[in-house]
Amino acid sequence: MKNGPDEGEARPGEKPQPDGDRAVSKPVWRKSSRSGSGAGGGQDCVEVAALAEGRGIRDSKAPEAGHLTLTPGSFSQLIACVKRDDLNI
Numbered sequence: 498m499k500n501g502p503d504e505g506e507a508r509p510g511e512k513p514q515p516d517g518d519r520a521v522s523k524p525v526w527r528k529s530s531r532s533g534s535g536a537g538g539g540q541d542c543v544e545v546a547a548l549a550e551g552r553g554i555r556d557s558k559a560p561e562a563g564h565l566t567l568t569p570g571s572f573s574q575l576i577a578c579v580k581r582d583d584l585n586i
Contacts, residue, residue, distance in 0.1 A: 524546035524547070524548055524553055525546055525547075526544040526545070526546045526553075526555065526560070527544060527545055527546065528542055528543075528544050528557055529542060529543075542556075542557040542558070543555065543556060543557060544556075544557045544560070545572075546564075548566060550566055551566045551567050551568045551569060551571075551572065552566070552567050552568075552569060552572035553565070553566050553567075554566075554567065554572075
């Protein structure tokens with residue numbers, strides 16, 4: 498069962514970019530489903546959003562501080578490194 502569009506699919510009413518990314522006028526920031534688990538109680542979280550120029554990452558505790566923008570490929574590499582625990586963080 499599918500809950501929403503897959504990565505790169507346009508949502509209803511949105512026009513996809515030529516490379517498959519959604520055109521986003523106002524980013525929708527999402528927090529990890531695991532953000533409330535663990536000893537930190539969700540205090541060490543980042544939020545992600547699909548942006549017209551790539552993928553945005555920001556600190557959920559300080560969204561006004563700005564965000565880091567990565568290309569979709571770089572974002573995928575970052576996620577792969579995190580899943581493999583390659584970052585020693």
